[in-house]
Amino acid sequence: MHSGFVAVAGRPNVGKSTLVNALCGGKVAIVSDKPQTTRRRIFGIANGDGYQLVLADLPGFQRPRDPLTERMQRTVDSSFEDVDAVLFVLDARDRIGAGDRFIAKRVFGLGVPVVIAVNKIDRLKPGHIASQMQTASQLGQFHALHPVSAKTGDGVGELREELVGLLPEGPLYFPPEQRSDLSVETQVAELVREQALRLTKEEVPHAVSVEVEEIEDAFVRAAILVETDSQKQILVGKGGSMVRQIGTRARPEIEALLGRKVFLELVVKVRPKWRRDEATLERLGL
Numbered sequence: 001m002h003s004g005f006v007a008v009a010g011r012p013n014v015g016k017s018t019l020v021n022a023l024c025g026g027k028v029a030i031v032s033d034k035p036q037t038t039r040r041r042i043f044g045i046a047n048g049d050g051y052q053l054v055l056a057d058l059p060g061f062q063r064p065r066d067p068l069t070e071r072m073q074r075t076v077d078s079s080f081e082d083v084d085a086v087l088f089v090l091d092a093r094d095r096i097g098a099g100d101r102f103i104a105k106r107v108f109g110l111g112v113p114v115v116i117a118v119n120k121i122d123r124l125k126p127g128h129i130a131s132q133m134q135t136a137s138q139l140g141q142f143h144a145l146h147p148v149s150a151k152t153g154d155g156v157g158e159l160r161e162e163l164v165g166l167l168p169e170g171p172l173y174f175p176p177e178q179r180s181d182l183s184v185e186t187q188v189a190e191l192v193r194e195q196a197l198r199l200t201k202e203e204v205p206h207a208v209s210v211e212v213e214e215i216e217d218a219f220v221r222a223a224i225l226v227e228t229d230s231q232k233q234i235l236v237g238k239g240g241s242m243v244r245q246i247g248t249r250a251r252p253e254i255e256a257l258l259g260r261k262v263f264l265e266l267v268v269k270v271r272p273k274w275r276r277d278e279a280t281l282e283r284l285g286l
Ligand SMILES: Nc1nc2c(ncn2[C@@H]2O[C@H](COP(=O)(O)OP(=O)(O)OP(=O)(O)O)[C@@H](O)[C@H]2O)c(=O)[nH]1
Pocket: 010, 011, 012, 013, 014, 015, 016, 017, 018, 019, 030, 031, 032, 033, 034, 035, 036, 037, 038, 039, 058, 059, 060, 119, 120, 121, 122, 123, 148, 149, 150, 151, 152
Protein backbone atom coordinates (compact mmCIF):
# COMPACT_ATOMS: atom_id res chain seq x y z
CA MET A 1 0.00 0.00 0.00
CA HIS A 2 1.29 3.47 -0.93
CA SER A 3 -0.31 6.53 0.59
CA GLY A 4 0.41 10.14 1.39
CA PHE A 5 -0.39 13.81 1.18
CA VAL A 6 0.12 16.26 -1.66
CA ALA A 7 -0.49 20.00 -1.14
CA VAL A 8 -2.02 21.86 -4.09
CA ALA A 9 -0.52 25.34 -4.42
CA GLY A 10 -0.94 28.20 -6.85
CA ARG A 11 -2.41 31.63 -7.44
CA PRO A 12 -6.14 32.18 -6.96
CA ASN A 13 -8.37 31.01 -9.82
CA VAL A 14 -5.79 28.89 -11.68
CA GLY A 15 -8.03 25.83 -11.36
CA LYS A 16 -6.66 24.06 -8.26
CA SER A 17 -10.06 22.91 -7.03
CA THR A 18 -11.24 21.85 -10.49
CA LEU A 19 -8.04 19.81 -10.79
CA VAL A 20 -8.47 18.24 -7.33
CA ASN A 21 -12.00 17.22 -8.33
CA ALA A 22 -10.73 15.74 -11.59
CA LEU A 23 -7.93 13.84 -9.82
CA CYS A 24 -10.40 12.47 -7.24
CA GLY A 25 -12.95 11.54 -9.88
CA GLY A 26 -15.78 13.42 -8.17
CA LYS A 27 -16.74 16.70 -6.57
CA VAL A 28 -14.74 17.51 -3.47
CA ALA A 29 -14.36 21.28 -3.65
CA ILE A 30 -16.59 24.00 -5.05
CA VAL A 31 -15.45 25.91 -8.11
CA SER A 32 -16.20 29.36 -9.49
CA ASP A 33 -14.72 31.94 -11.79
CA LYS A 34 -14.22 34.30 -8.81
CA PRO A 35 -10.80 34.33 -7.11
CA GLN A 36 -10.71 33.20 -3.46
CA THR A 37 -13.40 30.58 -3.91
CA THR A 38 -11.55 28.14 -1.66
CA ARG A 39 -11.28 29.45 1.89
CA ARG A 40 -10.18 26.41 3.86
CA ARG A 41 -8.02 23.35 3.39
CA ILE A 42 -9.98 20.46 1.95
CA PHE A 43 -8.61 16.94 1.71
CA GLY A 44 -9.69 15.28 -1.52
CA ILE A 45 -9.09 11.55 -1.45
CA ALA A 46 -8.27 9.51 -4.55
CA ASN A 47 -8.23 5.74 -4.02
CA GLY A 48 -6.89 3.24 -6.50
CA ASP A 49 -5.21 -0.09 -6.84
CA GLY A 50 -2.74 -0.21 -3.94
CA TYR A 51 -2.76 3.52 -3.22
CA GLN A 52 -4.51 6.33 -1.40
CA LEU A 53 -3.59 9.80 -2.65
CA VAL A 54 -4.74 12.61 -0.34
CA LEU A 55 -4.73 16.01 -2.04
CA ALA A 56 -4.87 19.12 0.13
CA ASP A 57 -6.81 21.66 -1.90
CA LEU A 58 -5.90 25.13 -0.62
CA PRO A 59 -6.84 28.78 -0.97
CA GLY A 60 -4.74 30.59 -3.55
CA PHE A 61 -1.62 32.45 -2.41
CA GLN A 62 -2.51 36.07 -1.72
CA ARG A 63 -1.51 39.13 0.22
CA PRO A 64 -3.82 39.22 3.28
CA ARG A 65 -6.18 42.20 3.52
CA ASP A 66 -8.31 41.33 6.54
CA PRO A 67 -8.58 38.63 9.22
CA LEU A 68 -10.35 36.26 6.79
CA THR A 69 -7.62 36.43 4.15
CA GLU A 70 -4.97 36.32 6.91
CA ARG A 71 -6.44 33.06 8.13
CA MET A 72 -6.60 31.74 4.56
CA GLN A 73 -2.93 32.50 3.97
CA ARG A 74 -2.02 30.92 7.33
CA THR A 75 -3.91 27.80 6.24
CA VAL A 76 -1.81 27.72 3.06
CA ASP A 77 1.46 28.15 4.96
CA SER A 78 0.73 25.51 7.58
CA SER A 79 -0.52 22.99 5.02
CA PHE A 80 2.97 22.56 3.62
CA GLU A 81 4.14 20.85 6.79
CA ASP A 82 4.41 17.08 6.51
CA VAL A 83 3.44 16.68 2.87
CA ASP A 84 5.05 14.12 0.61
CA ALA A 85 4.94 16.35 -2.47
CA VAL A 86 3.55 19.61 -3.81
CA LEU A 87 1.38 20.03 -6.89
CA PHE A 88 2.07 23.57 -8.15
CA VAL A 89 -0.72 24.67 -10.50
CA LEU A 90 -0.32 27.40 -13.12
CA ASP A 91 -2.89 28.84 -15.51
CA ALA A 92 -1.61 28.32 -19.05
CA ARG A 93 -3.49 31.42 -20.21
CA ASP A 94 -1.78 33.79 -17.76
CA ARG A 95 1.66 35.25 -18.06
CA ILE A 96 3.89 33.44 -15.58
CA GLY A 97 5.08 36.26 -13.35
CA ALA A 98 6.06 37.62 -9.95
CA GLY A 99 3.16 35.91 -8.15
CA ASP A 100 4.22 32.52 -9.44
CA ARG A 101 7.89 33.15 -8.62
CA PHE A 102 6.90 34.08 -5.07
CA ILE A 103 5.04 30.78 -4.68
CA ALA A 104 7.92 28.94 -6.36
CA LYS A 105 10.35 30.28 -3.77
CA ARG A 106 8.17 28.84 -1.03
CA VAL A 107 7.38 25.43 -2.55
CA PHE A 108 10.80 24.65 -4.00
CA GLY A 109 12.33 25.33 -0.58
CA LEU A 110 10.30 22.63 1.15
CA GLY A 111 12.59 19.73 0.30
CA VAL A 112 9.86 17.56 -1.22
CA PRO A 113 9.26 16.84 -4.93
CA VAL A 114 7.34 19.56 -6.76
CA VAL A 115 5.16 18.57 -9.70
CA ILE A 116 4.07 21.47 -11.90
CA ALA A 117 0.72 21.33 -13.67
CA VAL A 118 0.16 23.83 -16.47
CA ASN A 119 -3.65 23.88 -16.44
CA LYS A 120 -6.35 25.11 -18.85
CA ILE A 121 -4.49 23.94 -21.97
CA ASP A 122 -7.89 23.47 -23.64
CA ARG A 123 -7.83 27.23 -24.15
CA LEU A 124 -4.46 27.42 -25.92
CA LYS A 125 -2.82 26.58 -29.24
CA PRO A 126 -0.03 23.95 -29.09
CA GLY A 127 2.70 26.52 -29.81
CA HIS A 128 1.63 28.68 -26.90
CA ILE A 129 1.43 25.65 -24.57
CA ALA A 130 5.03 24.77 -25.45
CA SER A 131 6.28 28.26 -24.66
CA GLN A 132 4.35 28.34 -21.36
CA MET A 133 5.87 24.95 -20.43
CA GLN A 134 9.28 26.37 -21.22
CA THR A 135 8.71 29.39 -18.93
CA ALA A 136 7.22 27.21 -16.19
CA SER A 137 10.26 24.94 -16.28
CA GLN A 138 12.43 27.88 -15.17
CA LEU A 139 10.55 28.33 -11.90
CA GLY A 140 12.65 25.79 -10.02
CA GLN A 141 13.98 22.24 -9.73
CA PHE A 142 10.72 20.47 -10.51
CA HIS A 143 10.23 16.72 -10.38
CA ALA A 144 7.87 16.68 -13.37
CA LEU A 145 5.87 19.08 -15.48
CA HIS A 146 2.45 18.19 -16.89
CA PRO A 147 0.22 20.08 -19.29
CA VAL A 148 -3.38 19.38 -18.26
CA SER A 149 -6.94 20.48 -18.64
CA ALA A 150 -8.88 19.94 -15.44
CA LYS A 151 -11.99 20.78 -17.44
CA THR A 152 -11.67 18.22 -20.25
CA GLY A 153 -9.59 15.71 -18.26
CA ASP A 154 -6.74 15.91 -20.74
CA GLY A 155 -3.50 14.83 -19.04
CA VAL A 156 -5.18 14.24 -15.67
CA GLY A 157 -4.64 10.46 -15.69
CA GLU A 158 -0.92 10.89 -16.36
CA LEU A 159 -0.67 13.52 -13.62
CA ARG A 160 -2.41 11.22 -11.13
CA GLU A 161 0.03 8.41 -11.96
CA GLU A 162 2.93 10.79 -11.47
CA LEU A 163 1.69 11.83 -8.01
CA VAL A 164 0.92 8.26 -6.96
CA GLY A 165 4.47 7.33 -7.94
CA LEU A 166 5.74 9.79 -5.30
CA LEU A 167 3.81 8.27 -2.40
CA PRO A 168 5.72 6.35 0.25
CA GLU A 169 4.51 3.08 1.70
CA GLY A 170 1.84 3.82 4.24
CA PRO A 171 -1.58 3.04 5.70
CA LEU A 172 -5.07 4.00 4.60
CA TYR A 173 -5.57 7.43 6.17
CA PHE A 174 -9.29 7.54 5.31
CA PRO A 175 -11.91 4.84 4.75
CA PRO A 176 -11.87 4.00 1.03
CA GLU A 177 -15.46 5.18 0.47
CA GLN A 178 -14.70 8.68 1.82
CA ARG A 179 -13.94 11.37 -0.78
CA SER A 180 -13.30 14.41 1.43
CA ASP A 181 -12.70 15.34 5.07
CA LEU A 182 -15.45 17.97 5.22
CA SER A 183 -18.48 17.35 7.41
CA VAL A 184 -21.84 16.99 5.69
CA GLU A 185 -22.91 20.39 7.09
CA THR A 186 -19.85 22.09 5.62
CA GLN A 187 -20.32 20.40 2.26
CA VAL A 188 -23.94 21.57 2.14
CA ALA A 189 -22.89 25.11 3.10
CA GLU A 190 -20.24 25.08 0.38
CA LEU A 191 -22.73 23.94 -2.28
CA VAL A 192 -24.99 26.88 -1.40
CA ARG A 193 -22.03 29.29 -1.39
CA GLU A 194 -20.91 27.98 -4.78
CA GLN A 195 -24.17 29.10 -6.38
CA ALA A 196 -24.09 32.45 -4.55
CA LEU A 197 -20.57 33.02 -5.92
CA ARG A 198 -21.59 32.09 -9.44
CA LEU A 199 -24.59 34.39 -9.47
CA THR A 200 -22.97 37.50 -7.98
CA LYS A 201 -20.11 39.73 -9.00
CA GLU A 202 -17.50 42.30 -8.00
CA GLU A 203 -17.22 42.64 -4.21
CA VAL A 204 -20.36 40.66 -3.36
CA PRO A 205 -18.96 37.10 -3.69
CA HIS A 206 -16.20 37.92 -1.22
CA ALA A 207 -18.71 39.12 1.36
CA VAL A 208 -20.77 35.92 1.27
CA SER A 209 -20.54 33.09 3.74
CA VAL A 210 -22.98 30.26 4.37
CA GLU A 211 -23.86 28.58 7.62
CA VAL A 212 -26.05 25.47 7.81
CA GLU A 213 -28.46 25.90 10.71
CA GLU A 214 -30.37 22.66 10.51
CA ILE A 215 -30.31 19.35 8.69
CA GLU A 216 -33.21 17.16 9.73
CA ASP A 217 -34.20 14.34 7.36
CA ALA A 218 -35.73 16.09 4.37
CA PHE A 219 -35.34 19.60 5.77
CA VAL A 220 -32.24 21.73 5.32
CA ARG A 221 -32.02 25.33 6.50
CA ALA A 222 -29.02 27.51 5.76
CA ALA A 223 -28.22 31.17 6.32
CA ILE A 224 -26.43 33.18 3.66
CA LEU A 225 -24.39 35.77 5.55
CA VAL A 226 -23.45 39.10 3.99
CA GLU A 227 -21.93 42.23 5.48
CA THR A 228 -24.29 45.04 4.44
CA ASP A 229 -27.95 45.76 3.69
CA SER A 230 -27.20 46.50 0.04
CA GLN A 231 -25.49 43.12 -0.30
CA LYS A 232 -28.53 41.54 1.31
CA GLN A 233 -30.77 43.22 -1.27
CA ILE A 234 -28.64 41.74 -4.05
CA LEU A 235 -28.70 38.25 -2.55
CA VAL A 236 -32.44 38.35 -1.97
CA GLY A 237 -33.12 39.82 -5.42
CA LYS A 238 -36.35 41.24 -6.81
CA GLY A 239 -39.20 39.56 -4.99
CA GLY A 240 -36.76 36.94 -3.69
CA SER A 241 -35.69 35.88 -7.19
CA MET A 242 -31.97 35.65 -6.46
CA VAL A 243 -32.15 33.58 -3.30
CA ARG A 244 -34.70 31.35 -5.04
CA GLN A 245 -32.33 30.80 -7.95
CA ILE A 246 -29.47 29.95 -5.57
CA GLY A 247 -31.73 27.38 -3.91
CA THR A 248 -32.97 25.90 -7.18
CA ARG A 249 -29.40 25.39 -8.36
CA ALA A 250 -27.94 24.13 -5.08
CA ARG A 251 -30.74 21.74 -4.15
CA PRO A 252 -30.07 18.98 -6.74
CA GLU A 253 -26.42 18.88 -5.67
CA ILE A 254 -27.37 18.71 -2.00
CA GLU A 255 -29.80 15.91 -2.81
CA ALA A 256 -27.07 14.03 -4.66
CA LEU A 257 -24.75 14.47 -1.67
CA LEU A 258 -27.29 13.37 0.93
CA GLY A 259 -28.88 10.70 -1.26
CA ARG A 260 -32.41 11.95 -0.62
CA LYS A 261 -34.89 14.62 -1.65
CA VAL A 262 -34.72 17.74 0.51
CA PHE A 263 -36.62 20.92 1.16
CA LEU A 264 -34.02 23.69 1.21
CA GLU A 265 -34.81 26.86 3.14
CA LEU A 266 -32.41 29.75 2.62
CA VAL A 267 -32.41 32.98 4.57
CA VAL A 268 -30.16 35.96 3.89
CA LYS A 269 -28.76 37.63 7.00
CA VAL A 270 -26.61 40.70 7.55
CA ARG A 271 -23.63 40.05 9.80
CA PRO A 272 -21.69 43.35 9.73
CA LYS A 273 -17.93 42.91 9.12
CA TRP A 274 -18.02 39.14 9.63
CA ARG A 275 -14.75 38.87 7.69
CA ARG A 276 -13.08 40.85 10.47
CA ASP A 277 -14.76 39.09 13.34
CA GLU A 278 -12.51 36.38 14.75
CA ALA A 279 -15.34 34.71 16.68
CA THR A 280 -17.52 34.38 13.57
CA LEU A 281 -14.57 33.16 11.50
CA GLU A 282 -13.85 30.58 14.15
CA ARG A 283 -17.45 29.42 14.19
CA LEU A 284 -17.51 29.15 10.41
CA GLY A 285 -14.42 26.95 10.66
CA LEU A 286 -12.28 29.37 8.67
N1 LIG B 1 -11.04 26.37 -19.70
C1 LIG B 1 -10.72 25.87 -18.51
N2 LIG B 1 -11.18 26.43 -17.40
C2 LIG B 1 -10.82 25.88 -16.22
C3 LIG B 1 -9.97 24.75 -16.13
N3 LIG B 1 -9.78 24.47 -14.83
C4 LIG B 1 -10.50 25.37 -14.14
N4 LIG B 1 -11.12 26.22 -14.97
C5 LIG B 1 -11.99 27.37 -14.59
O1 LIG B 1 -11.22 28.28 -13.85
C6 LIG B 1 -12.03 28.92 -12.84
C7 LIG B 1 -11.38 28.76 -11.48
O2 LIG B 1 -11.40 27.40 -11.12
P1 LIG B 1 -11.17 26.92 -9.60
O3 LIG B 1 -10.96 25.45 -9.65
O4 LIG B 1 -12.24 27.47 -8.73
O5 LIG B 1 -9.79 27.66 -9.30
P2 LIG B 1 -8.96 27.68 -7.92
O6 LIG B 1 -7.52 27.74 -8.29
O7 LIG B 1 -9.38 26.58 -7.04
O8 LIG B 1 -9.42 29.08 -7.36
P3 LIG B 1 -9.38 29.63 -5.81
O9 LIG B 1 -10.00 28.59 -4.94
O10 LIG B 1 -10.21 30.85 -5.89
O11 LIG B 1 -7.95 29.90 -5.50
C8 LIG B 1 -13.41 28.26 -12.95
O12 LIG B 1 -14.24 29.10 -13.73
C9 LIG B 1 -13.12 26.95 -13.66
O13 LIG B 1 -14.23 26.46 -14.39
C10 LIG B 1 -9.50 24.17 -17.36
O14 LIG B 1 -8.75 23.19 -17.40
N5 LIG B 1 -9.89 24.78 -18.51
